[in-house]
Amino acid sequence: MVPEKQQMKITRIENGTVIDHISPGAALKVFEILGLEEDEESSITLAIRVKSDRMGKKDLLKIEDKFLTHKESAMIALISPRATINIIRSFEVDSKHPVELPGKLTGIFDCDNPNCITNQEREPVEPQFEVTSKNPIAVRCLYCDNLMDEKQVTGQLIQNN
Amino acid sequence: MESTFAGSDFITIRDKSREQLEFIMDKARRMERYRNIGTDCARGHLMGTLFFEPSTRTRISFQAAMKRLGGDTVGFPSTEGTSVQKGETLADTLRTVSQYVDIIVLRHPSEGSAKLASELLDVPVMNGGDGGANHPTQTLLDLYTIRKELGEIDGKTITLAGDLRYSRTTRSLARALTHFDVELILNSPEQLRMKEDLLMELEEEGLNPVETDDLEGSAAKADLIYATRIQKERFPDISEYKKVAHAYEIDKELLEKTGEPLLLHPLPRVNEINPDVDDMDNSVFFDQAGNGVPVRMALIALLLDLTDR
Numbered sequence: 001m002v003p004e005k006q007q008m009k010i011t012r013i014e015n016g017t018v019i020d021h022i023s024p025g026a027a028l029k030v031f032e033i034l035g036l037e038e039d040e041e042s043s044i045t046l047a048i049r050v051k052s053d054r055m056g057k058k059d060l061l062k063i064e065d066k067f068l069t070h071k072e073s074a075m076i077a078l079i080s081p082r083a084t085i086n087i088i089r090s091f092e093v094d095s096k097h098p099v100e101l102p103g104k105l106t107g108i109f110d111c112d113n114p115n116c117i118t119n120q121e122r123e124p125v126e127p128q129f130e131v132t133s134k135n136p137i138a139v140r141c142l143y144c145d146n147l148m149d150e151k152q153v154t155g156q157l158i159q160n161n
Numbered sequence: 162m163e164s165t166f167a168g169s170d171f172i173t174i175r176d177k178s179r180e181q182l183e184f185i186m187d188k189a190r191r192m193e194r195y196r197n198i199g200t201d202c203a204r205g206h207l208m209g210t211l212f213f214e215p216s217t218r219t220r221i222s223f224q225a226a227m228k229r230l231g232g233d234t235v236g237f238p239s240t241e242g243t244s245v246q247k248g249e250t251l252a253d254t255l256r257t258v259s260q261y262v263d264i265i266v267l268r269h270p271s272e273g274s275a276k277l278a279s280e281l282l283d284v285p286v287m288n289g290g291d292g293g294a295n296h297p298t299q300t301l302l303d304l305y306t307i308r309k310e311l312g313e314i315d316g317k318t319i320t321l322a323g324d325l326r327y328s329r330t331t332r333s334l335a336r337a338l339t340h341f342d343v344e345l346i347l348n349s350p351e352q353l354r355m356k357e358d359l360l361m362e363l364e365e366e367g368l369n370p371v372e373t374d375d376l377e378g379s380a381a382k383a384d385l386i387y388a389t390r391i392q393k394e395r396f397p398d399i400s401e402y403k404k405v406a407h408a409y410e411i412d413k414e415l416l417e418k419t420g421e422p423l424l425l426h427p428l429p430r431v432n433e434i435n436p437d438v439d440d441m442d443n444s445v446f447f448d449q450a451g452n453g454v455p456v457r458m459a460l461i462a463l464l465l466d467l468t469d470r
Contacts, residue, residue, distance in 0.1 A: 117251070117291075123250050123277065145175075146272075
């Protein structure tokens with residue numbers, strides 16, 4: 001039996017973010033793309049394949065004192081499109097919303113066409129993609145028209161972080 | 162319609178409607194009268210021609226077009242002798258040249274370079290070819306040639322032949338043809354088939370191309386053949402190029418046997434068109450290159466909002 005005090009530490013955070021409804025088995029990927037391995041300050045709780053009324057099973061990630069940027073939220077949407085983000089302040093849920101994949105993705109991952117202008121050294125341009133399909137994910141480079149599928153996108157997100 | 166072009170860029174065929182393409186072609190037809198005698202509607206205007214890759218037709222016909230309109234051009238035919246060789250970025254080169262000119266035509270090996278130029282600059286940018294991605298002014302003159310030679314584009318069977326994988330001219334043309342009611346045949350060796358993404362796009366737009374490697378069969382069905390060079394410079398692996406370098410040849414015998422379809426080619430040609438077809442009435446590839454002048458005159462006039470008198 002886990003002592004109550006310790007259990008509270010695991011289940012509740014004072015301020016920070018709870019990423020809920022992560023696709024089962026995907027929490028480690030989310031952990032990686034948020035670069036949490038390098039984060040030596042935040043206390044983090046990771047739950048894998050816990051019971052969920054909505055999903056049967058789900059993963060869960062709680063990060064103390066961290067609030068996600070739009071870019072981070074878009075990255076999570078690419079890995080786990082059904083995830084929800086809960087912002088916690090003073091132990092209370094301050095806001096709750098599903099991750100949303102924006103129609104346009106800027107500066108999150110690179111175009112995998114080496115000849116694309118966004119891959120040329122020192123040119124002042126960020127890779128930019130139009131999302132052409134959300135399930136499965138497919139994107140089109142707005143500069144060179146190159147198409148990338150879910151595997152190419154998520155593979156790169158994990159590799160880069 | 163005229164005002165929708167003023168000050169805008171010409172980067173890709175993707176965002177152009179049939180009405181816009183036809184509007185430019187109508188304007189080009191009116192420009193024919195100035196093609197040899199010239200006009201002065203662009204007097205005082207300067208065009209920057211920035212060619213980071215070799216070009217004969219695109220560069221010279223853009224220059225001819227601007228000069229026939231009464232304007233002038235400055236620029237470079239290769240990066241030799243420019244600060245690009247000292248490591249200057251494309252962006253800095255563009256921002257500098259745009260200080261001197263009213264409109265820019267850019268050819269660059271990186272795909273998406275023209276779009277970047279259009280984002281960085283206030284002056285209109287025309288894409289003269291960006292890597293293997295787009296060559297929209299070539300497409301304009303291709304469509305113009307088809308319309309001029311065959312009366313109209315609708316109702317025609319068109320065979321695109323040769324390198325459909327790396328060729329930007331066939332990519333741009335195929336995209337433009339989705340606006341018209343045509344039958345499209347794609348004739349290429351297995352290794353040079355059109356990329357899947359473009360095929361999907363064509364199908365989504367209701368154009369259902371037939372893929373084949375039977376040149377004679379596809380020539381016999383076609384009102385026109387659009388042949389392309391197998392482009393050595395676009396192959397990532399030279400051994401792959403060697404396998405297909407002599408994959409097809411169109412000669413007089415083939416054209417006579419197949420009902421003499423109209424023959425277009427963006428040029429330069431290497432081995433794919435035998436010179437014995439050059440004197441045939443339906444070999445129009447040099448006229449096609451010539452059509453680059455009125456078409457580019459029309460485009461420059463529209464983007465600079467010039468009044469042709």
